Amino acid sequence: MITADPQRRVSTLARILDHVSRSAPEADRDLLLALAPVVYGDMPDPLALRLTPEAVSARLAGIFRFIARTMPPAVQLYKGLPGLHVAVRNPDDDEARAEGSTHEVTIVETHSPDAPFVYESLKNYFQKEGLRVFSSIHPIFSVRRQWERVVWIGGPQEDGSRELYCQFRIERIEARDRLRRIEHQVFSVLKAVFLGDTALHGGEVLDWLLADNYVMLGIERYTFGPDGEPHADQTTQLGVFKDPALLPVVFPGLMEVQHTHLRPQAGDERVIDVDYCPNAQAIHHLEPIDDVVIREWGADGTLQSATLLLGRLAKGALTAKPQDVPLMREKLAWLLERTGAPSNSHASRETRALFNHMPRRELLYTAVTRAKDFVRIAGTEEAIREAVARPALRASGLRERLSGRVG
Numbered sequence: 440m441i442t443a444d445p446q447r448r449v450s451t452l453a454r455i456l457d458h459v460s461r462s463a464p465e466a467d468r469d470l471l472l473a474l475a476p477v478v479y480g481d482m483p484d485p486l487a488l489r490l491t492p493e494a495v496s497a498r499l500a501g502i503f504r505f506i507a508r509t510m511p512p513a514v515q516l517y518k519g520l521p522g523l524h525v526a527v528r529n530p531d532d533d534e535a536r537a538e539g540s541t542h543e544v545t546i547v548e549t550h551s552p553d554a555p556f557v558y559e560s561l562k563n564y565f566q567k568e569g570l571r572v573f574s575s576i577h578p579i580f581s582v583r584r585q586w587e588r589v590v591w592i593g594g595p596q597e598d599g600s601r602e603l604y605c606q607f608r609i610e611r612i613e614a615r616d617r618l619r620r621i622e623h624q625v626f627s628v629l630k631a632v633f634l635g636d637t638a639l640h641g642g643e644v645l646d647w648l649l650a651d652n653y654v655m656l657g658i659e660r661y662t663f664g665p666d667g668e669p670h671a672d673q674t675t676q677l678g679v680f681k682d683p684a685l686l687p688v689v690f691p692g693l694m695e696v697q698h699t700h701l702r703p704q705a706g707d708e709r710v711i712d713v714d715y716c717p718n719a720q721a722i723h724h725l726e727p728i729d730d731v732v733i734r735e736w737g738a739d740g741t742l743q744s745a746t747l748l749l750g751r752l753a754k755g756a757l758t759a760k761p762q763d764v765p766l767m768r769e770k771l772a773w774l775l776e777r778t779g780a781p782s783n784s785h786a787s788r789e790t791r792a793l794f795n796h797m798p799r800r801e802l803l804y805t806a807v808t809r810a811k812d813f814v815r816i817a818g819t820e821e822a823i824r825e826a827v828a829r830p831a832l833r834a835s836g837l838r839e840r841l842s843g844r845v846g
Contacts, residue, residue, distance in 0.1 A: 442484050452479050454492040471503050473592040478502060481578040494539030505548050506604055507589035515626060520587055521602055523629040524550040527622040542573050543611040551629055553579050553603040560632050560723035561605055567722055571610040579603050627688040628723040634678045643765045652756035657749040661701055663742050669701045690721050701732060701745045710734055724751060757799040767802050
């Protein structure tokens, strides 16, 4: 954690450990002393340096009870402990006073195995819900259990089960129905994140997507029967598609949009189609979903099946050079071939330069048969013919200076 006052943090931690060693129950003391540096190290300065050692100790005790002494409900026991443990509650006056709260808050806690995008997804969820977050922490730690009971806690690099605790203190919510809905949605977000940790391989484009360029959320294959309608193959479901109950909660309205997109429009014979879903979003992503449809065509030109990949493009995918992205590289090659210009001509170079300056999303989403419309060269027929035939030359005068012909 970056801090403005490292020495003060060190001295405050020593006071916290001293308070815990004197006040914690004997049975929990060693575990609390091991947990304290991990949690305190994740606290930002406004919390770590504002709260008293007694208030931090009170918060530590609550976190410890949630992590080590509270059994998740049966529905949250995802693949065993720690499960996808979620609780949403309003602290009483005594708890708020002991923990040094300066606002009336609702506490949202989660405890799960450590995985990418958990904290970011929860943060995005609260932002999209319009809920103000006063503070948040997300320490990572290691745990060892014996007979389902925590017997050891260490830092994230220690041997043991690597786990993540997230706590968000949000604006106070009194309505019980909304508290239950938030708890259900947060659990659904966690499950979607963990189900989305899916592997898929095959083909240059898929390999590029899965090389940290695409955040995979789910995969499902569809076949097309005599009626021409897509029918889901449940044996191929991966990620969020393995739990159909998650889809309307985490991705409201998405599948209605996708079912109309699986079958291409007339004249669209693409095998791989990357699309943007502005009308269907996930509750834990700020940007719309980027879906990928991989189509299989029969020898007679009829559509046999379509595999839907649900996820979003990583930021790196939208900043990469077009020649490093298989789909864009193919579109550029197609475009250059149909210009009819020699490879070293001025027209060829200008076409490549214009293509490289196009927004990456548009280049990815546009069908190759429409990419040619992006580039228009203005000029008389004679000027264009002359430009196409003339190799590109750099008139900087450097060659003449090096050869001594220019003084």
